[in-house]
Amino acid sequence: RKEVEQDPGPFNVPEGATVAFNCTYSNSASQSFFWYRQDCRKEPKLLMSVYSSGNEDGRFTAQLNRASQYISLLIRDSKLSDSATYLCAVKRYSSASKIIFGSGTRLSIRP
C-alpha cells in the first residue's frame, strides 16, 4: 500500500460547481500536510498547508481528519483556471523525514 494515496480522477465538473477530493495517508506519525497544484508541463506549486483546525483561503478549504487519516480539499465556485492536477503531500514531524507526495488528482473544469 502506498503511504499517500489519491483518486487519480479525472474529475470533470462544470464551472461554478463545488468539488472535493480526499487524500489518505497510512503513517500515523505524519504531522505536516500540504496541497500542491501542478499545471500541465509545469512544476508543482504550494496551494495551501493543511492545519489541524482546517483552513480556508478564498474558494479553497482544506481539512484534516487524523482519526481517519485523510486530508481533503474543497473548491467552491470552480473556475476554468482551477483545471490542474492537485497533489497532496505529507511529512512526519522530523527534520530528517522526507515529504511524500500522492500521485495527484486531475481536475478539469468545463464551461
Place this chain on the structure above:
Amino acid sequence: GAGVSQSPSNKVTEKGKDVELRCDPISGHTALYWYRQRLGQGLEFLIYFQGNSAPDKSGLPSDRFSAERTGGSVSTLTIQRTQQEDSAVYLCASSRGGSGTETQYFGPGTRLLVL
C-alpha cells in the same frame, strides 16, 4: 528573489550514456529533494538532503542513480548507463529545512529523453 533553478531544461541522450542534472536551490535552504515524474504520473521520490545529515537515498531506483550536494548548496543527480525507462522529468525542490511545516519550492525540472 531567485527561485530554484535546474539545468539543463531539456536533455536528449542515447541509451547507455551518462547524464548529469544540476539543481541550484534557494539560498539558505538546507533541505533539497530530487523527484522523478514520468508522463502522466505522480512524483516519485528519489533522494533527500537535509543539512549535514546523511542523505536519504531510499528512493533511488538502482545503483545507476546517484546524487551529491556540494557545500550544502548545489546538487547534481547523475544517471549512469541511461535506459529508455529513465525518460522523465526530474524535479528538484528545496525548503528551509528543519521540522514542522515547511514549504517546498520546485524548480522547473529537467526533461530527459533517452533514445
